Amino acid sequence: MMSDPIRSWQGFLRRDGSKGIRNKVLVIYTVECASFVAKAIGADFPEDDVDVVGFQGCTDNEYAVRMLLALIRHPNVGAVLAVGLGCEYIQADRLARKAGEAGKPGAWLLIQESGGTPGSVARGREIVRDFLKRLAAESVRVTMGLADLIIGAECGGSDFTSGLAGNVVVGKCFDLLVDSGGTAIFEEIVEAVGLREQLTARGRTDWARREIGATYDKALEYCKSVRQFSVSPGNFAGGLSTIEEKSMGALAKSGSRPIEGVLKASQRPECKGLWLLDSTPDPYWMGFGYTNPNDNEGLTVLASCGAQLLFLVTGRGTVVGNAVAPVLKITGNQRTYRRMEDDLDFCAGPALSGEKTLAELAAELLEAVMEACAGRPTKAERLRHKEYYIPYKYQNLETSTKRCNS
Structure with a gap:
């Protein structure tokens, strides 16, 4: 860690007033048939901040469209190239136009009209090179601090140390962030089984408490309907015995501050503070969409809510990152950290060995955030x-209206 902690840094100002910590060119494919070309374009820029996201489906899905639009508007994204095949529902030209409306350079191409694979890859690389030059010359730099940040957190590969150290340190770091005027988002409502009263009691307002309760009830009914709770053989091998036990550890990453309300995928917080993310599909639809297919989906949903940086807490170890927001991976297991130090950023294990306090580790984690x-x-x-990862899913945003001042 640095002896003189960073308190501010230079970010990238966007038209909507948000500030990014990266300045990415985002290559988006609109259907799986276009993914090879999009990835080939991105692969030509290994040393640049050029990343690829996309949606596999050919048919229409409002959830996926909202997710892609949210990632286009993300503060870490500076320019967008949309790559389509030409016959799918999601239209590349409309995505590029939305980027332009957000004040970002946007372009699009259709593989069917651009010479197939070779011609499309060549054209796409030409567009990305131009975007990189424009971003270097035209991007507006601005001072940022903790009050400008949104950080999202989720768990992956949890073991007994997650609820005793890893998640607890993240929760205390979230308290520091919120107290500094920043915003924190925690997810995995399906890992709050048995904790309805604890969650609802932390709602800042009556409205927030009602919304948290309704979100919990929906998630519990969903898990029952698919006969699957968010607990795995790896969790059992790591020392967790039940979904309730895992849930107590998972909730620790939210810290102790009041919860402002509930966000659904692609919604940004209306005010600063701590927010709960609901990624569970809403009922009364054709049944597409598991709530937690993998950690990549959870991280992508957190990014869609505007999080510039992500926490991923893992006891047993994980290697994933995210295409839009940098991921800091935290473990409470010192053995896991020694085994996977090339992949993991921060070890909260000294809290269990008595070498450091939870408060000391939370302060160190916040310093790592600023770095x-x-x-x-x-x-x-x-x-x-x-x-x-963006799956087929359904969520009705009309049922989620924020009232920060109520």
Whole structure:
């Protein structure tokens, strides 16, 4: 860690007033048939901040469209190239137009009209090179601090140390962030089983408490309907015995501050503070969409809510990153950290060995956050782990209206 902690850094100002900690060219494919070309375009820029995301489906899905639009508007994104095949529902030209409306350079191409694979890859690389030059010359730099940050957190590969150290340190770091005027988002409502009263009691307002309760009830009914709770053989091998036990540890990453309300995928917080993310599909639809298919989906949903940086807490170890937001991976297991130090950014294990207090580790984690925001690559970024996942899903945003001042 640095002896003189960073308190501010230079970010990238966007038209909507948000500030990014990266300045990415985002290559988006609109259907799986276009993914090869999009990835080939991105692969030509290994030393630049050029990343690829996309949606596999050919048919229409409002959830996926909202996710892609949210990632286009993300503060870490400076320019967008949309790559389509030509016959799918999601239209590349409309995505590029939305980028322009957000004040970002946008372009599009259709593989069917651009010479197939070779011609499309060549054209796409030409567009990306032009975008990189424009971003270098035209991007507006601005001072950022903790009050400008949104950080999202989720768990992956949890073991007994996650609820005793890893998640607890993240929760205390979230308290520091919120107290500094920043915003924190925690997810995995399906890992709050048995904790309805604890969650609802933390709602800042009556409205927030009602919304949290309804979100919990929906998630519990969903898990029952698919006969699957968010607990795995790896969790059992790591010392967790039940979903309730795992849930107590998972909730620790939210810290102790009041919860402002509930966000659904692609919604940004209306005010600063702590927010709960609901990624569970809404009922009364045709049944597409598991709530937690993998950690890549959870990280992508957190990014869609505007999080410039992500926490991923893992006891047993994970290697993934994210295509839009840098990921800081935290473990409470010192053995896991020694075994996977090339992939993991921070070890909260000294809290269990008595070498450091939880408060000391939370302060160190916050310092690591600021270093990453100032440009220091995370382990996932160094290894070019830039995963993402957007599934078919359904969520009705009309049922989620924020009232921060009520």
